[in-house]
Amino acid sequence: MYTSPHQFEPLLPSAHRQEDLLAKAHSLARAATQLAGLPIAPGLRGLLRGMNSYYTNRIEGQHTRPMEIEQALARQFSADANLARRQRLALAHMDAEQAIENRYRGDAGASELFSLAAVEDIHRQLFSRLPAEDLVTPEGEALVPGQLRQREVQVGNHVAPAHASLIAFIQRWATVYGGTRRGEATLLAIAAAHQRLGWIHPFIDGNGRVMRLHTHAVLSTLGYTNGLWSPLRGFARSVDQYYARLADADQPRRGDLDGRGNLSEDALVAWIDYVLDTCLDQVNFMSGLLDITGMERRIAACLAYEEESLRSGVRRESLRPLHYLYLSGGELERGEFKTMTGLGDRTAVSALTALVRRGLLKSDTPQGKVRFGLPLHALRFYFPALWPEAEADAESG
Numbered sequence: 553m554y555t556s557p558h559q560f561e562p563l564l565p566s567a568h569r570q571e572d573l574l575a576k577a578h579s580l581a582r583a584a585t586q587l588a589g590l591p592i593a594p595g596l597r598g599l600l601r602g603m604n605s606y607y608t609n610r611i612e613g614q615h616t617r618p619m620e621i622e623q624a625l626a627r628q629f630s631a632d633a634n635l636a637r638r639q640r641l642a643l644a645h646m647d648a649e650q651a652i653e654n655r656y657r658g659d660a661g662a663s664e665l666f667s668l669a670a671v672e673d674i675h676r677q678l679f680s681r682l683p684a685e686d687l688v689t690p691e692g693e694a695l696v697p698g699q700l701r702q703r704e705v706q707v708g709n710h711v712a713p714a715h716a717s718l719i720a721f722i723q724r725w726a727t728v729y730g731g732t733r734r735g736e737a738t739l740l741a742i743a744a745a746h747q748r749l750g751w752i753h754p755f756i757d758g759n760g761r762v763m764r765l766h767t768h769a770v771l772s773t774l775g776y777t778n779g780l781w782s783p784l785r786g787f788a789r790s791v792d793q794y795y796a797r798l799a800d801a802d803q804p805r806r807g808d809l810d811g812r813g814n815l816s817e818d819a820l821v822a823w824i825d826y827v828l829d830t831c832l833d834q835v836n837f838m839s840g841l842l843d844i845t846g847m848e849r850r851i852a853a854c855l856a857y858e859e860e861s862l863r864s865g866v867r868r869e870s871l872r873p874l875h876y877l878y879l880s881g882g883e884l885e886r887g888e889f890k891t892m893t894g895l896g897d898r899t900a901v902s903a904l905t906a907l908v909r910r911g912l913l914k915s916d917t918p919q920g921k922v923r924f925g926l927p928l929h930a931l932r933f934y935f936p937a938l939w940p941e942a943e944a945d946a947e948s949g
Contacts, residue, residue: 555716557720557723564820565811581776587842590780590842591878599926602642604649604782605646606941606942609645616635618928618942624642624643625643645678648678649768653769671722703715743827746767747820747823768783783827785834798823850935855870858912870912873888874912886915910927912930
């Protein structure tokens with residue numbers, strides 16, 4: 553059984569093994585920074601929180617359908633106890649993600665995230681939002697939010713460190729990864745920290761969710777995401793590889809050419825490479841979706857479908873103010889929105905009412921300002937293939 557932090561070295565690859573990884577990290581940093589600078593409708597951030605929740609729970613095999621998450625947001629929980637539990641877990645993840653992003657900000661927040669207190673806080677933020685009946689492990693143990701495990705565990709072939717040594721392991725984890733120099737090297741540290749936190753297995757349950765929330769949070773605090781992307785979607789869409797790479801990096805060193813630590817350096821390099829590739833894929837995918845010219849065409853296609861096929865009362869003349877709201881991320885007085893359509897007053901009122909009814913516009917009050925809306929049924933037009941399961945739910949509904 554592991555009792556000393558030197559037993560999970562290397563925590564980072566040796567310098568000569570980092571060269572190719574740093575080049576890939578440079579490409580990721582550049583692409584992510586460009587993407588983070590794009591304008592974003594506030595509704596998109598909320599939708600992506602739901603998507604992150606869906607995908608992290610799907611990795612665990614405990615996800616809800618996107619439509620079920622939407623119902624839970626409206627406090628419409630299933631009569632099926634197991635499904636209702638998963639709906640509550642989905643909402644807890646969304647709320648915890650937002651709370652963590654608000655608490656940890658900038659370089660100081662990123663450094664703070666590499667600490668025992670932050671690891672405990674992430675677990676607490678997630679699980680303290682659930683009722684007592686949801687806080688029971690498959691083995692029947694009570695899960696205490698934020699509490700390190702009090703017993704020994706084995707996950708597959710991996711025997712985790714002795715529970716009496718957990719603090720020492722996490723402190724070593726925090727010192728190495730929190731002390732990594734800023735820039736591309738930080739991206740390598742974030743990836744490695746994800747795997748090594750799982751290796752420590754600090755809690756009796758919820759470790760995977762904590763690992764993914766931690767990775768998401770550090771990327772956010774360092775300004776790489778702006779709420780526009782997360783590796784969680786990529787991990788879920790390559791879940792077999794995700795688990796295989798994680799488990800492989802748990803393995804002991806494979807001979808004299810496999811680094812100098814107790815664990816395999818080759819496998820750690822492969823894991824970091826997988827994470828960087830996954831992040832790059834998500835950044836490039838979102839960059840294409842958020843292309844400003846392309847977005848204008850997609851809004852136009854949605855309006856045309858609403859007007860011609862559904863005859864919902866939506867008018868294509870709403871394109872200009874809708875696109876403006878998307879780009880600005882702000883709000884418009886209803887009178888301003890109607891004027892920008894170029895329609896006559898009565899027709900403009902009907903068109904605006906239809907947009908609100910269909911969720912393409914959001915407003916807090918019947919006569920209040922309007923902002924860009926992102927209903928699930930519009931995803932196949934606005935952001936095709938972003939969340940295919942949500943598109944399928946919207947079409948079947």
